[in-house]
Amino acid sequence: MNAPDRYERFVVPEGTKKVAYERDTKIVNAASFTIEREDHTIGNILRMQLHRDPNVLFAGYKLPHPLQYKIIIRIHTASQSSPTQAYTQSIDDLDRELDHLKKSFEVFNGAFLLF
């Protein structure tokens, strides 16, 4: 009866931003990104990619509550970088990794069909 609609899980409501950036008030180069309507799929790959960046001192994500369809990614970087820079960089890297992955699949599939 009062169950939320199923689409609530993946449709960003009107008037809300997909990604909200909030800088930490106490620590420099620390910030959290609130991503609406995403879950472990995005949270975990982003976190692991951020860990590959040596300028990132801390990177973590949390799903605050299973019925709040959002994740919070917290990033703390060294002074030569910034959370937004690390965040954008890791998305770029993942994007290129997936491009590469897709190409490898297509190359292999071509070879697979030949033999």
Next chain:
Amino acid sequence: MEGVSYQRFPKVKIREMKDDYMKFELRETDASMANALRRVMIAEVPTIAIDLVEIEANSSVLNDEFIAHRLGLIPLVSDDAMGMRFSRDCDACDGDGQCEYCSVEFHLNVRCDSDQTLDVTSNDLRSTEPRVIPVDVATRSLASESGGFDSPDQRRSRLQQMILSSTSHGEFTKLRVGNPLCKCNSAWRKDTSRLPKSIFMDFLIRSLVTFIKSHFKWIYPWKSSSSLVPSGIIIVKLRRGQELRLRAIARKGIGKDHAKWSPAATVTFMYEPEIHINEELMETLTLDEKRTWIESSPTKVFDIDPNTYQVRVVDPEAYTYDEEVIKKAEAMGKPGLVEIYAKEDSFIFTVESTGAIKSYQMVINAIEILKQKLDAVRLQDTVDADIGELTQHLGRGL
């Protein structure tokens, strides 16, 4: 201040590929990527499934909701799903989700006019879009096209039907299933004298059919289980006078919304195991000890070389990380007999599809969807973020 790239270059090796099954190796990436791919394949690769059903007439034994639910679960060929629109973001129709860009219409119109129970199946669904039809119908039409005239399996099923219709079997099922409950009860009681005979006949027919099945399999060994079920997915059964008429709208959707939209039957991945046997310590074991140690593994990972009597690894991937062999070695007083690691950067994927999308396409679509998701989480208003950074720098300067 442009950042350096920390990108990885994963390697892929496809081991096995069929329309509905695929096995591949994914190397030089980490578990988060493997798991993201798995999660996307299960819950976020779109397919097409029946979503809205308008029932015009239903005098069958199943209620409307029950039938609507069963229709939704029939897998439909979804090769076009990636290019289709979600009804909720379709501008062509004003949100009613019934236009050619975001939906496919199906019609079903069946009425039983014979004494035989009539199966309403996925075959009876009439699609308005020839590219979107039930998966089993598509595979069957493909099989019969390539087969030319009657395939042995079709001949077999025809023979089965002939046998079934020429005996009292139909009557027997009608008594049990077809009649309304109250009537059935009285008829049932009246006919109890006939019951043992019917069961016997039923048994006789079943054994005859099994015999024919096995007989034909022996003659045509290359044709196997694929078309043992020739009739399609059963939606409901009708008796004389019952009918089912409906209009169904199929839409694009994702597994997160409802599992009927998931193209995945199963998607799993495992770490590739690396098994090192301590040969020196192994040689201190007698042949019998080696045998009992090998037998302690629930899966067949090791065996004994018949020539040298040495223990060797035959199938590392059969290892299920149960650690039974390690415990056994310790119990035998030989700790460190074998060392097993999980290679943390290589994965073996098994992908099974429902048939809605071919397994290979499912993986490609998953990669594409994951890319789209990543693009969606990019910082949109860089201005906002830059101001944040600027004030931060200013704050530090002061």
